[in-house]
């Protein structure tokens with residue numbers, strides 16, 4: 001059965017080119033991320049690339065909730081933080097071994113799932129707005145706890161720790177015939193590269209897992225719940241259980257993203273995982289990319305992260321280039337970067353009301 | 368005597384001061400097609416909502432066979448074999464037609480929680496979903512989102528979902544309302560098909576008197592929430608009370 005025969009011609013063609021553009025962008029981003037250590041070897045770009053990988057996972061897992069199932073939660077950074085802090089504390093207390101990463105990570109994921117199940121079963125049956133409030137409260141409590149138990153968590157300062165030896169910059173990942181660290185295109189194949197690929201492949205696995213989930217029979221049930229909760233129930237689906245299940249799954253994935261973040265940064269503090277600013281970043285990324293699209297997470301996380309890291313530089317250049325003209329350099333002053341970021345966001349939302357991927361692809365109506 | 372396949376006892380629901388269903392007692396047998404008639408606002412749909420679990424009764428009990436199902440949730444009742452098509456189209460608008468039916472098929476097979484397999488790789492689910500689309504003449508629009516469908520097609524999809532659940536008890540709420548003259552017979556044939564299976568119980572709310580006459584084994588009349596008549600079609604239609612109730616009805620129904 002030809003799935004396009006029934007659609008009006010114009011819409012099909014528009015949707016198809018849009019989809020091609022979206023997939024093209026994603027392909028380019030994927031290649032850039034895969035070769036990031038070679039293409040962008042400077043420290044700052046490495047930071048950005050790793051952050052993009054981790055945020056793709058974080059945003060996609062949040063999209064499972066908000067875009068696919070229609071659950072509004074503000075507790076996503078709580079689970080992210082639990083994964084990161086558990087790993088960080090284990091590495092600090094047990095020393096920089098894989099055992100610490102595994103035990104700490106497992107604890108972080110386990111606690112996240114338990115907490116998600118508790119919050120979910122207690123409050124997912126009530127009104128969406130009430131649930132959102134409960135998650136907000138839980139996230140605030142977690143942030144307070146993290147700063148109160150400073151013996152463990154380092155309080156506002158956070159924790160600095162060592163990570164497994166393979167990730168230390170002195171480690172020779174590959175060696176040349178002289179026993180020195182091998183350089184590929186002028187880039188050292190050292191522990192830093194190993195750490196990046198740990199983050200990259202960790203994120204890739206988690207992302208594919210989520211693609212699998214949304215394509216599964218359960219994925220369709222989630223969308224059904226978003227579309228018409230009462231009818232899903234009338235077909236025999238226990239809506240509360242499905243909601244709680246996906247809330248737990250999303251929490252577990254966010255916690256895994258937290259593990260990656262903790263290992264990559266060698267530092268965990270409120271600002272890197274628990275802060276509400278991150279929750280807002282996640283929300284903006286989901287909206288920019290497109291809710292309920294999965295691929296939107298890739299574009300949303302990339303656009304936002306690149307803008308956050310490079311807009312200032314760009315504006316510095318622009319304001320220097322326009323130095324002769326009155327007023328313009330002032331407007332382009334790097335200190336005003338947040339203003340421009342806000343403007344960029346408004347423009348994106350205006351031109352891509354369903355998010356970049358959502359608007360370009362118009363959601364393919366696959367059978 | 369075997370127990371009735373569905374039995375309601377003193378079923379009552381009040382909305383504020385208004386009693387929408389008023390102490391209705393009635394039993395439905397397997398192999399029987401009962402048509403429920405009554406003027407607008409008589410409480411027919413509300414009665415269905417009580418039976419399929421969308422609403423909780425203020426008083427009264429509901430039994431499926433011997434089992435008291437009054438306390439069960441809507442999803443548990445669906446699993447227990449009570450299937451329902453809605454009067455007002457009640458679907459998943461952004462999902463495709465095929466996905467809508469597949470949701471019902473996978474619910475019936477208990478495959479909702481399957482998470483690590485692609486839904487599209489389940490040939491069985493897909494084929495079965497297609498068979499219901501063919502039965503309701505919807506195979507041609509399988510890939511379209513429900514929101515793009517005509518009203519008549521949405522009504523047919525509503526029926527396809529009910530068929531896909533393979534219930535013991537079928538509840539149709541004005542299945543042909545809003546359908547064109549050539550679409551309605553498809554649905555009526557499907558209902559005829561279901562009633563051939565003598566293990567099934569069919570409840571049908573219908574206004575059109577020609578349809579009522581041709582299908583009903585039995586007619587139940589609701590008026591102001593109360594059951595006012597229950598019997599064989601000829602007897603019930605002849606009742607003065609029923610004629611009186613129907614006098615104010617639109618022409619097509621009063622026929």
Ligand SMILES: Nc1ncnc2c1ncn2[C@@H]1O[C@H](COP(=O)(O)OP(=O)(O)OP(=O)(O)O)[C@@H](O)[C@H]1O
Nearest residue numbers: 382385387405406407408409410411412413414454
């Ligand atoms: N959720 C509700 N809250 C308040 N009143 C309700 C509710 N549902 C139904 N009613 C009232 O109950 C009465 C019965 O409504 P119902 O929809 O069951 O009638 P019906 O017999 O199905 O009519 P129709 O032929 O128009 O479909 C109406 O007066 C309606 O306004």
Ligand SMILES: [Mg+2]
Nearest residue numbers: 411412413454
């Ligand atoms: Mg009605």
